[in-house]
Amino acid sequence: MANIVHSQSNNPNEKVVLVIHGGAGTILKKNMSPEKEEAYTAKLEEALRAGYNKLNSGSSSIEAVQAAINIMEDSPLFNAGKGAVYTNAETQEMDASIMNGADKQAGAVGGVSTIKNPIDAAVAVMNQSEHVMLTGQGAEAFAEKAGVELVDPSYFKSDVRMRQLKRVQDKEKAILDHDGDRGEVNSSEEEFNIDFIEDRKFGTVGAVALDKNGNLAAGTSTGGMTNKRYNRVGDSPIIGAGTYADNQCCGVSCTGHGEYFIRNVVAYDVCALMNYKQLSTAEAAAEAIEKQTALGGSGGLIALDAEGNVAMPFNTAGMYRGYITESGEIFIGIYGD
């Protein structure tokens, strides 16, 4: 369960790399103010430097992923932690997961409302329980015992997110009024009509790191979908769908329309394509996103292998993304080509 920090190095050059994302979606330059672009760029850089400092000082890839994700969870810019979107009941229900490539240990929490940094709870589940996935109040009770920081739900209150919720609910109402007397279950279908998807954004955050010992780790944290109901769980807390890491192939974190990522088991699929089809990380990541496009799912992923190769494909207009290499060189991208 413990992270392998002091084992003999599999990484003779002690190369460290960190890759992050802050969500994919209809992110277009024409809709972005210079101030907003600068704010996102600065926060992504801060997250990269936080994780890089961990890696450079010899910390594990798990700790680097956690540090980078914590920065994004603490920012209102992303749909995770502090910036988590509202559910239909005007609450937050957050999901997170982490996986350690050295031993394929994993931890995840689904539907938590009182945990300041859900990725910390996922790490606690991995390191301090025999389980992989805990949900709801049980996950919160476990996190509290494990010493993870809890907050009053009012910590997540946000005027911006509340306005997003109202906008989505207004759209939903307009569709329902137009469609007339549809049944209640059908109305929930409409709620998730594709028209809403773009407005809801996919601000999920994630990180994948390679540490000096050659160990990979991947993590993902999200607030899910604006206006979600019925304790819906997306791909972010699901090992295989939203997150996967195995030193034998790569680490992956996904962002996008979660249901499609679950159905194609996207994060693990990148690994399977590498292990079984002998594809490179870039080829495997591209093929996994092509399969998403074919199924109708929009989003993207970041992938990093034990040699430090990075892939960041997406089929949306943009994806907040970046990486930092062993030399401290930083790349940050927001839009597509």
Added chain:
Amino acid sequence: MANIVHSQSNNPNEKVVLVIHGGAGTILKKNMSPEKEEAYTAKLEEALRAGYNKLNSGSSSIEAVQAAINIMEDSPLFNAGKGAVYTNAETQEMDASIMNGADKQAGAVGGVSTIKNPIDAAVAVMNQSEHVMLTGQGAEAFAEKAGVELVDPSYFKSDVRMRQLKRVQDKEKAILDHDGDRGEVNSSEEEFNIDFIEDRKFGTVGAVALDKNGNLAAGTSTGGMTNKRYNRVGDSPIIGAGTYADNQCCGVSCTGHGEYFIRNVVAYDVCALMNYKQLSTAEAAAEAIEKQTALGGSGGLIALDAEGNVAMPFNTAGMYRGYITESGEIFIGIYGD
């Protein structure tokens, strides 16, 4: 979302096959009375015939999987539905999932306590929502709106299961007394000590069907682990881990120590091994279980492809299992070789 029942046949001989399991574990002939063996055999046969009748009358593979699982959920012999084990809080928290191989649509519920047949709720999520996974009270609220049968939690009361809970809790207490003043989180680790695993059994049920149109479907339903806490979710409701179906490879349902099945993404791995490594269904299923053995996870799986090939590997002493072919020929097995 609707099952493809009336599409042109991909199955010129209209071959139908149904495979089921009722859980893997330390199932030894020396511990089994003739009466108990007869009861399990009779119930497995009843489940096979229920699903086979659906397939023979032209129903979809989804309907056949549901019919077979319903029989096992309604029996106290298996850890699903009526026979679901108790949580630490003396409640039931059941999980189920289903996937349609024709279009890779899927549905799942996690941690439900008031649904008579959790597989029915999973089917409702697949057919009547845009989501794949709903959990807890949200899943129950959705199921009620969708017309799924709810029951009072007292429906699941069972003296046998309560005695199992007390036995597991007594063992836990003995270990804690022996270990002295360990922290509370560590005590939860002990709770899931490997010593308990065998006593808790893995009575998860599952089914995979091939219908006259050549479409595959797979489903899984479980009560999870005796004495579980913290709203733990195992592999059964996780698409990719406990359940997967894709006409291009096969349908799979798993049973065993769920955490390990999540970490190796076992159900989807069988598909990946077939699609990317060109293995047969039997070879892929065997390799997936070998990988479980290597990781330390005990359990088994059933797999069925669109040509009607069946595989039922397990690394435990036994697995309740069976299949029925187009001619009505039935195989039922309980023990290993």
